[in-house]
Amino acid sequence: MKSVIIVLISVLTLAANPAFSDAEISDEKRSLIDNLLQQTGHSPDEVSNQIITSYIQQITSVIKQSEPDIRPSTLQEIAVMVSMTVKQQIVEQDKYKTMIYPIYDRHFTEKELQTIIEFNQTKLGKKLLQTMPLINDQHQYIFGELSLDLAPEVNKRILETISQANKPQ
Numbered sequence: 699m700k701s702v703i704i705v706l707i708s709v710l711t712l713a714a715n716p717a718f719s720d721a722e723i724s725d726e727k728r729s730l731i732d733n734l735l736q737q738t739g740h741s742p743d744e745v746s747n748q749i750i751t752s753y754i755q756q757i758t759s760v761i762k763q764s765e766p767d768i769r770p771s772t773l774q775e776i777a778v779m780v781s782m783t784v785k786q787q788i789v790e791q792d793k794y795k796t797m798i799y800p801i802y803d804r805h806f807t808e809k810e811l812q813t814i815i816e817f818n819q820t821k822l823g824k825k826l827l828q829t830m831p832l833i834n835d836q837h838q839y840i841f842g843e844l845s846l847d848l849a850p851e852v853n854k855r856i857l858e859t860i861s862q863a864n865k866p867q
Contacts, residue, residue, distance in 0.1 A: 737827060
């Protein structure tokens with residue numbers, strides 16, 4: 699059980715890095731960023747739900763392996779605790795916004811954010827918002843397939859290079 703606790707603490711610690719600050723971002727720009735996050739499905743509520751789902755899946759898997767006789771009610775208690783903790787940190791304490799605002803602030807002016815938001819409200823913008831996650835998933839799949847396809851040839855050439863380098867001259 700000790701190793702489970704260490705894994706849980708490690709997983710939860712990764713999300714708690716306060717390396718970003720949004721101290722100098724105007725209220726107007728924050729509002730625009732919030733609007734854009736909402737449009738793109740990256741609002742604090744949506745992100746916390748994604749993290750909760752991911753944590754619960756990972757944690758449940760690890761716990762079931764290390765504690766196969768654990769009661770379902772205990773797993774449910776853990777899921778509730780994880781959910782409350784993540785929502786408290788992300789939504790109530792604004793950790794997500796504290797980390798995400800500076801990224802948008804660095805890359806976009808208020809005018810650019812407003813233009814993006816307006817575009818996202820058009821027919822084409824709505825289509826883009828709807829299809830980009832699917833396209834990104836397909837890109838990742840193709841990347842994985844291409845990597846697997848290329849691996850044998852790359853490995854072969856690496857071994858040839860090593861073999862040539864190890865030959866006496």
